Amino acid sequence: MSFFKKVLSSVGIGGAKVDTVLSQKSVRIGEDLEGVVNIVGGNVEQTISRIEVELKTEYLKEIDDSKVRCTANLLRLVVARDLVIAPNERKQIPFGFTVPKHTPVSMSRRNVWVETELEIPLALDPEDRDYIDVRPSRVMDVVLDAVINVLGFRLREVECEAGHLRGGHGEFTQEFEFVPQSAFRGKLDELEITFLPSDDGIMIYMQVDRRVRGLKSFLQEAAGLDESYLRVGISEYDASQGSNHVARMLEDVISRYC
Incomplete structure (x- = not known):
């Protein structure tokens, strides 16, 4: 050699x-x-x-x-x-x-x-x-189907960005940004969703950006108060009930802040 x-x-x-x-x-x-x-x-x-x-x-x-x-x-x-x-x-x-x-x-x-x-x-x-x-995991699949095909949101962007949710893993989170097309059109500017796996499904963190309506809403937006941060758990059982069931769960939570 x-x-x-x-x-x-x-x-x-x-x-x-x-x-x-x-x-x-x-x-x-x-x-x-x-x-x-x-x-x-x-x-x-x-x-x-x-x-x-x-x-x-x-x-x-x-x-x-x-x-x-x-x-x-x-x-x-x-x-x-x-x-x-x-x-x-x-x-x-x-x-x-x-x-x-x-x-x-x-x-x-x-x-x-x-x-x-x-x-x-x-x-x-x-x-x-x-x-x-x-x-996506099977639970995430049902949630995305509920958001896009039942509630009528359009997926605008998906990006992984630096940040950490309590209970999360690693140094980044993946954010899904949606624009309302039907159910929440005229009520929301956008909806951002982040998924966090749980023992029995997923926890959904949502940022709801309300559309400006009137002087009060304009002042809230100017002050950065037009955004609400919500979370809702979707279990394996919830997902097994189908997209329409999950859509109703999400709609009920989002509607409280519109």
């Missing part, structure tokens, strides 16, 4: 390569995601100290009056340690994990990915990134 090959391997030339293949590209929150890490040896024998599979996303954070995109780790899984791979050898390492409840939904774009990294001493660590489509 030549010294030249060793040097090249240490700077990432002719070293081991990694390619992760997922069992599916679309998965629902709370479901299992499986895959295989394929490793192909390079020009020299190498010891891989650790192979990690991570589930990651990104969120917006305001820094010095500018919004920058930051990366957050949702889950980290070590699938192998101290693995020796010979030149041109091929290895497959299967893995699987449950998509965490706090994973953001891919509503507007693919913002969640699986990243695989090989930790190799004295070498550039090879990595592989695979984007996945994350669908």
Whole structure:
């Protein structure tokens, strides 16, 4: 084994390569995601100290009056340690994990990915990134259907932003911004919703922005008092009753502040 090959391997030339293949590209929150890490040896024998599979996303954070995109780790899984791979050898390492409840939904774009990294001493660590489509949990699905298709709100924007709800996880929250089209048209300017998983369903945090009507409402808006912050729990049982049932629950709460 030549010294030249060793040097090249240490700077990432002719070293081991990694390619992760997922069992599916679309998965629902709370479901299992499986895959295989394929490793192909390079020009020299190498010891891989650790192979990690991570589930990651990104969120917006305001820094010095500018919004920058930051990366957050949702889950980290070590699938192998101290693995020796010979030149041109091929290895497959299967893995699987449950998509965490706090994973953001891919509503507007693919913002969640699986990243695989090989930790190799004295070498550039090879990595592989695979984007996945994350669908809402079944309870969230019913709530979104109730808001959009029953109450008639239009989804305007979905974004992950820096912030933390009590009882939440991590350094960001995913906000769903809706515009009323039918039931609350003329009463609300917008409705913002954030989901927080609970033991028996989800807790919904809502920001209700009332539309200006008359001098009193104008003065309230000018003073920033036209927004109300509400929360309502939707259990697995509530969701099992269907979108119309959940829509009535939400409508009852929102109507008190219009």
